[in-house]
Amino acid sequence: MEESLQSPVPGTDANGETDVSPTVSDLLQRLERNERELQELRESRSEDSDLIDKVKDRFKSAKDPAITTVDEQTRKSADKKADSKSKKWFDRLSVRGYAQFRYNTSIWEEDGSAPVQHAGDRSLSDDQNFLIRRARVIISGDLSEHLYVYLQPDFASGVPGSPDAHQFAQIRDWYGDIYVDTDKVHRFRVGQSKVPYGWENLQSSSNRIALDRTDGINSAARNERDLGIFYYWTPDEAQDLFKYVLDEGLKGSGNYGAFAFGVYNGQGGSLAEQNDDLHLVTRFTWPFYLTDEQIVEVGIQAYTGKYTVLSSPIRPLGVGPLVRPLGTLETDNRDGIRDERVGATFVYYPQPFGIQAEWNVGNGPGLNDAQTAVVERALQGGYSQLFYKIDTPTCGTVFPFLRFSFFRGGYKAERNAPYSDVKEWDFGTEWQFTPQVELTTQYSISNRTNTLAQTTGRSYGQYEGHSLRCQLQINY
Numbered sequence: 001m002e003e004s005l006q007s008p009v010p011g012t013d014a015n016g017e018t019d020v021s022p023t024v025s026d027l028l029q030r031l032e033r034n035e036r037e038l039q040e041l042r043e044s045r046s047e048d049s050d051l052i053d054k055v056k057d058r059f060k061s062a063k064d065p066a067i068t069t070v071d072e073q074t075r076k077s078a079d080k081k082a083d084s085k086s087k088k089w090f091d092r093l094s095v096r097g098y099a100q101f102r103y104n105t106s107i108w109e110e111d112g113s114a115p116v117q118h119a120g121d122r123s124l125s126d127d128q129n130f131l132i133r134r135a136r137v138i139i140s141g142d143l144s145e146h147l148y149v150y151l152q153p154d155f156a157s158g159v160p161g162s163p164d165a166h167q168f169a170q171i172r173d174w175y176g177d178i179y180v181d182t183d184k185v186h187r188f189r190v191g192q193s194k195v196p197y198g199w200e201n202l203q204s205s206s207n208r209i210a211l212d213r214t215d216g217i218n219s220a221a222r223n224e225r226d227l228g229i230f231y232y233w234t235p236d237e238a239q240d241l242f243k244y245v246l247d248e249g250l251k252g253s254g255n256y257g258a259f260a261f262g263v264y265n266g267q268g269g270s271l272a273e274q275n276d277d278l279h280l281v282t283r284f285t286w287p288f289y290l291t292d293e294q295i296v297e298v299g300i301q302a303y304t305g306k307y308t309v310l311s312s313p314i315r316p317l318g319v320g321p322l323v324r325p326l327g328t329l330e331t332d333n334r335d336g337i338r339d340e341r342v343g344a345t346f347v348y349y350p351q352p353f354g355i356q357a358e359w360n361v362g363n364g365p366g367l368n369d370a371q372t373a374v375v376e377r378a379l380q381g382g383y384s385q386l387f388y389k390i391d392t393p394t395c396g397t398v399f400p401f402l403r404f405s406f407f408r409g410g411y412k413a414e415r416n417a418p419y420s421d422v423k424e425w426d427f428g429t430e431w432q433f434t435p436q437v438e439l440t441t442q443y444s445i446s447n448r449t450n451t452l453a454q455t456t457g458r459s460y461g462q463y464e465g466h467s468l469r470c471q472l473q474i475n476y
Helices: 024-061 065-072 078-085 236-247
Strands: 094-109 130-144 147-157 168-179 186-194 225-233 259-264 279-289 295-307 337-348 353-367 373-388 397-410 419-432 437-449 462-475
Touching (some): 337 373
Antiparallel strands (some): 094 130, 094 462, 147 168, 168 186, 186 225, 295 337, 353 373, 397 419, 437 462
């Protein structure tokens, strides 16, 4: 008998089994889904490409972080104020930074010299070679027309008193600027920041030519910073010149006011205060045009307070048992020893020839000649630097420099405040290949006191020798 032909039931084949073949509708849905996935993949790749391009553009536009800082601290035009108001607070912050990599070596030492050492650079010592000198990240910006924040940790700090603990994170700057007016003429700075004493101290290490600050000025404030409250007055003319010299690559010190007055702990940045006395500081500086193009800046500054010296055991003059030098009954170090200075500044900006000079005198804690007590002693010191700005057509900017520095007095930030005698010649070049990369090579002829406390032998001998020092800096 012939089998009858029947139409299949929807969803089954001719034998009555389930039909798993895709329908036209299924195929269309799959095709749409594949197209969506392909479009999402294309968009994702486009976003990744945009991100890479943005990173590349950001690196190409990177420059000395000090330039961005002075731009932020200069009054804004009406258009920029309106644009800033339309942004969320977190969109007003900028992120930048720099890192410095060093290699130092001692070239020659006088017979009988103390071991090579530099208070500002721990890699210049025996058994040391490469060092990450600074590793800074900066977050800053105007949160409103009346509040500016600046946060700067350093990830290459050492633990005080430790000979081998390096590359720890430490707060360098963490403050807020409260602007009285929207033109940023009057402001109060609250938090940890640089103490407004010494033009060289205020100049960013990312922007300085020589590798380290000089002992005569830098010994005024440990790490150049402290915790306190500072008032700054910066009229429009001064704001413009502070910004101009940095924008033009003339090695300015930034905007720390034409006039400053402040009160601060006095012990030094990131160190606990050791007494109830506060330091007072004031500074006046003024940049001006000497001729149609040449800019000059002159200033004067002073501070006063009491400083408590931290101690370590030594053998006085290298003989006898270990002792910790203490203050005399008349000047008890536990309550602090009088610490005061006054200094003057002269800067002739490199257009293209430049001069930079500072000198200060005062009194402060210092180890006595017998190395048995920390007492109040007179001090003096400063430096003079000659430098020249060479703009090449294809190889960036070169700054050859020559500097002489002098300091005689107690080094209060070092254990036992050793009485130091420093005479040093530095010469070399800073070569800015691009705004992002620069190389500094410096040769030093030194006669300086080794400020490290020794538990064996004699402490605080004179290092006499020559050293070669190199630093590569990257800005990001």
